[in-house]
Amino acid sequence: MKTNNYKPVALSNVIYAFCLLFVTLFLSCDKDNDEKGGYFELTDSASELEASAQGASETYNFRSSGNWKIEALRKEKWVKISPEEGSGDGTFTLTVARNITPEDRSVVLTFMVDGRLQSNVFKIEQKSSTSNGEEKDPYLMLDDLTSLEIPETGATSRHTIRSTGAWKVALSDQEADWVTMEPMEGTGDTPVVLTVGKNSSAARSVNLNFYLDDVLQANVLPINQAEARAILNEDFSWLTYGSPIFYTTDDEARIDNWTTEEKAKGWTSTINMVDKSGETPLVYARSGFVKLGKTSYGGDLISPKLTAVQGVDNLLVKFKAVPYQTKAGTRDDTLLKVEVIGPGEVSVKEFNITNWPDYDADPTCTAIWEAAETERSFVITGATAETQIRFLGNDFDLRSNVVPINKNRIFLDDIVVTVQK
Numbered sequence: 001m002k003t004n005n006y007k008p009v010a011l012s013n014v015i016y017a018f019c020l021l022f023v024t025l026f027l028s029c030d031k032d033n034d035e036k037g038g039y040f041e042l043t044d045s046a047s048e049l050e051a052s053a054q055g056a057s058e059t060y061n062f063r064s065s066g067n068w069k070i071e072a073l074r075k076e077k078w079v080k081i082s083p084e085e086g087s088g089d090g091t092f093t094l095t096v097a098r099n100i101t102p103e104d105r106s107v108v109l110t111f112m113v114d115g116r117l118q119s120n121v122f123k124i125e126q127k128s129s130t131s132n133g134e135e136k137d138p139y140l141m142l143d144d145l146t147s148l149e150i151p152e153t154g155a156t157s158r159h160t161i162r163s164t165g166a167w168k169v170a171l172s173d174q175e176a177d178w179v180t181m182e183p184m185e186g187t188g189d190t191p192v193v194l195t196v197g198k199n200s201s202a203a204r205s206v207n208l209n210f211y212l213d214d215v216l217q218a219n220v221l222p223i224n225q226a227e228a229r230a231i232l233n234e235d236f237s238w239l240t241y242g243s244p245i246f247y248t249t250d251d252e253a254r255i256d257n258w259t260t261e262e263k264a265k266g267w268t269s270t271i272n273m274v275d276k277s278g279e280t281p282l283v284y285a286r287s288g289f290v291k292l293g294k295t296s297y298g299g300d301l302i303s304p305k306l307t308a309v310q311g312v313d314n315l316l317v318k319f320k321a322v323p324y325q326t327k328a329g330t331r332d333d334t335l336l337k338v339e340v341i342g343p344g345e346v347s348v349k350e351f352n353i354t355n356w357p358d359y360d361a362d363p364t365c366t367a368i369w370e371a372a373e374t375e376r377s378f379v380i381t382g383a384t385a386e387t388q389i390r391f392l393g394n395d396f397d398l399r400s401n402v403v404p405i406n407k408n409r410i411f412l413d414d415i416v417v418t419v420q421k
Contacts (some may be wrong), residue, residue, distance in 0.1 A: 001012050002152045003054075004158075007300065008047055008087065024256070026116075029173075029418065031392065033174065034074070038064070038065035038113035038114050038116065038118075038142060039063070039064065039065050039113065039118070040062060040063075040065075040068050040111040040112075040113050040118045040120065040271065041062060041063045041064075041120070041185060042060050042061070042062045042120075043060075043062060043124075043206035044059040044060070044061065046138060047058055047098070047120070047121070047122055047127070048123045048124070048125065049094055049122070049124045050125050050126075050127070050222075051096040051099075051124065051126040051127070052126070052127050052135065053098065053099045053100075053126065053127045053128060053129045053137055053213055054098055054119045054139075055095075055097050055098040055099070055126075056088070056094075056095075056096045056126075056221075057093060057094070057095045057096070058093070058094050059091055059092070059093045060091060060092055060093075060094070061089075061090075061091050061092075062089065062090065062091070062092070064087075064088055064089060065088045065091070065112055065113060065114075066088075066114040067085070067086075067087045067105055067113065067115075068085065068086060068111060068112060068113050068114045069084065069085040069111070069112040070083060070084055070085070070089065070109055070111055070112075071084070071109065071110055071112070072091060072107050072108070072109055072110075072399045073107060073109070073110060073351045074106040074410055076105075077097075077106045078096060078099070078105070078126075078148055079095070079096055079107055079124060079143065080094070080095040080097075080113075080311075080417075081093075081094060081095065081096075081109070082095070087113045093190075095146050095382065096124060096126055096221070097129065097144040097146050098129075098139055099129050099229060100129050100139060100141070100144065100162050101125050101128060101129060101173055102128050102129060102364075103128050103383060104125070104126065104127055104128045104290075105125075105126050105128075106120050106123060106124060106125040106126065106152070107123075107124050108122070109121065109122040109123075109124065109129045110123075117169065122264060123339075127377040128309070129145045130402060131276060131314055133304065138164045138165060138166075138213075139162065139163070139164055139212075140160075140161070140162070140164070140167050140211075140212040140219075141162050141163075141210065141221070142159050142160075142162075142166075142192070142208065142221050143159050143160055143162065143220060144162070144171075145159075145221060145225075145401070146221070147221065147222045147224065148221065148222070148223045149224050149226075150196045150223065150224065150225040150226070151225070151226055152198070152199045152225065152226045152227060152228050152229050152419075153198055153199075153310075153419075154178075154195075154196045154197045154198040154199065154225075155195075155196050156193065156195045156196075157192070158191065158192070158193055158194075159191075159192050159193075159194055159195050159244050160189055160190065160191055161186065161189065161190045161191075162193050162210075163186075163187070163188055163189060163190070163212065164188075164191055164212070165187065165188070165212055165213045166185075166186075166187045166212070166213050166214075166334055167185060167186060167190075167210065167211060167213075168184060168185035168186075168211045168214075169184055169185070169209065169211070170184070170209050170211070170212055170231055171206050171207070171208060171209070172206055172207035172208075172209055173206050175302060176206040176209070176348075177197075177205075177229040178196060178197040178199070178204070178225070179194070179195070179196050179197075179206055179208075179223055179346070180194075180195045180413075181193065181194045181195070181208075182195075185252065188318055190206060196225060197413050198419060199225050199226065199227065199228050200228045200316060200419055200420055201228055202228075203224070203226055203227040203417075204224075204225050205222055205223060205224040206221075206222075206223050206278070207220040207221065207222055207223070208220065208221040208223060208262065217308070220277040220363075224321060228416075228418045229305050229308070229419070230308075230310055230314060230416060230417065230418055231308045231388055231415050231417040231418060231419065232303060232304070232306060232308070232415065232416065232417035233415075233417075234267075234414070234415045235288070235366050235413065235414055236285075236288050236290060237288050237347040238262065238265070238388070239253075239262065239285040239286065239287070239288060239289070239290065240288070241284075241285040241286055241287065242284075242285070242286045242304045243285055243286070243287060243358075244273055244286065244287040244288065244289075244364060244365050244366065245327065245363075245364065245365050246322065246324060246357055246381060247324075247325070247326050247327040247359075247410060252284040252285060252286050252291065253284065253285040254280060254281065254282070254283070254284050254285075255268070255281050255284070255285065256280060257268045258285060262285070262413075264302070265304070266304025266305075267283075267301060267302065267303065268281075268302045269281035269282065269283040269301055269302060269305065270299075270300050270302070270396070271298065272297050272298070272396050272397075274297055274365075274396050274397045274399070277297040277396075278297075281292040281299065282294055282297055282299025282300075283299045283300070283301050284300065286384065288413065289369075289411055290411070290412050290413070290414035291324075291352045291390070291409055291410070291411050292336075292393035292409060292411075292412065293393040293394075293398070293407075293408055293414075294402070294409065295398075295407050296398050296399045297396065297397070297399075298392060298393045298394050298395050298396045298397070298398050298404045298408055299340040299392075299393060299396075299397055300390050300391060300393070300396075301338055301390070301391045301412060302341065302389070302390050303388050303389040303390075303415070303417075304388065304403050305318055305342070305381060305385060305386055305387065305388055306384075306385060306387045306388070306389075306417060307385045308385070309383055309384055309387065309419075310385075311384070312378060312382055312383070312384055313381065313383055313384075313419055313420075314381050314383065314415050314419070314420040315344075315379065315387075315418065315419060315420055316377060316379055316413070316417070316418050316419070316420045317377060317378050317379070317380060317389060317415070317416075317417050318375055318376070318377045318415070318416045318417075318418075319376060319377070319391075319407060319412060319413075319415045319416070320369060320374045320375050320376075320377070320412070320414045321351065321353045321355075321374065321376060321412055321413075322353065322355060322357060322374060322410070322411040323354065323355070323356060323357075323410060324352045324367070324407065324410065324411070325356055325357055325409075327359060331356065332405065332408055332409050333354065333394060333398075333405040333407060333408040334349045334351075334352050334353045334354050334408070335351075335353075335392070335393070335394040335401070335408060336350065336353050336391060336392070336393060336394075336408075336410050337349060337350050337351075337389055337392040337393075337394065338350075338351070338378060338389065338390065338392075339389075339390050339392075340380055340387050340388065340389060340390070341387070341388040341389075341390055342384070342386040342387045343383060343384045343386055343387050344380040344381060344382045344383040344384070344387045345380065345381045345384055346378050346379070346380055347377040347378045347379040347380075347381070348392070351376055353410055354419050355367045355368065355373045355374050356398060368411060377413070379399045379420055383393055387416070389415075391410075393405070393408045393409060394408035395408075
């Protein structure tokens with residue numbers, strides 16, 4: 001029985017050469033591209049990048065007549081194009097990862113403008129890790145990665161340290177305890193587990209530094225994590241009733257009189273059923289914030305369901321609150337209660353709101369919203385997508401025969417809910 005002993009590498013090169021020939025012939029036959037499909041021109045007429053086994057990074061300037069896109073003839077993890085698409089003139093950067101294989105490799109980039117393939121192409125060629133049968137150049141890397149992009153939820157991933165000798169890794173910021181890797185040192189190719197914790201604040205990044213035979217290497221691996229996704233971020237900027245000055249109550253709007261679009265935001269309030277309360281909800285819209293309660297009767301504000309919560313999670317709730325004070329200086333009571341409707345438990349059930357407005361120093365009542373003491377926070381443990389948050393000004397019954405001070409109006413703004421770290 002006769003057998004055909006084709007080498008896989010040789011066959012791959014034949015297929016690649018055929019694909020490249022096909023694209024070249026197609027482009028040469030499409031003579032209308034330049035006239036009808038715009039143009040994409042590298043300003044320095046570059047058409048090729050020759051990279052060593054150690055890798056490379058080059059930035060190119062170009063001119064383009066429309067919406068452009070850069071694509072590889074075949075997808076390769078060892079080449080990164082940034083950005084891959086855009087509009088008009090600009091720059092793009094090619095990053096070629098280190099080649100730890102014994103084979104040379106190459107790929108061709110093509111350019112599209114306004115949906116039409118352009119006639120010019122760009123070839124990337126990289127040398128193998130060996131040369132003329134000699135030993136491999138020393139190297140140390142995490143797989144063949146040039147960066148790691150981690151979602152805000154964090155991740156645990158398995159990788160392989162690729163190394164020609166004794167290695168160890170270290171974070172560029174020793175206080176970045178949100179990243180861990182096990183093990184942190186070893187010899188030769190070694191499986192490792194990288195863990196990035198959950199992010200509850202702004203986007204963050206740290207570099208993973210590599211040491212080969214105790215020598216710090218030039219290559220680093222940036223680990224970038226996305227900013228925390230807000231479960232709820234409400235500044236009430238869509239409320240434009242009345243005055244921002246606390247003691248001026250003209251034209252404020254009770255929640256049941258809000259427009260259909262405003263009610264659709266999902267904020268609600270309990271109808272106060274205490275005798276002579278008027279049997280209405282007692283939350284009032286002002287200019288970019290809300291007021292809870294009125295004389296003798298309290299009001300609550302209930303958030304929409306926290307539908308962005310995935311599964312069961314712990315949440316950090318931040319909010320701003322200011323107590324009511326008349327123009328003459330008479331002060332309301334200062335108790336604000338918080339709780340959840342549905343799953344979850346709050347870490348704090350009551351706040352004493354005593355950051356009094358100073359109408360002489362801040363006559364427009366704007367500076368007080370930026371004061372550090374105006375913001376407060378608490379944690380909800382075990383929240384789900386069904387959880388809602390309730391803010392209540394003391395109680396629903398604030399009549400003088402029930403409480404010492406029969407007024408407990410509270411102003412609320414900037415309610416932000418994020419996943420707790």
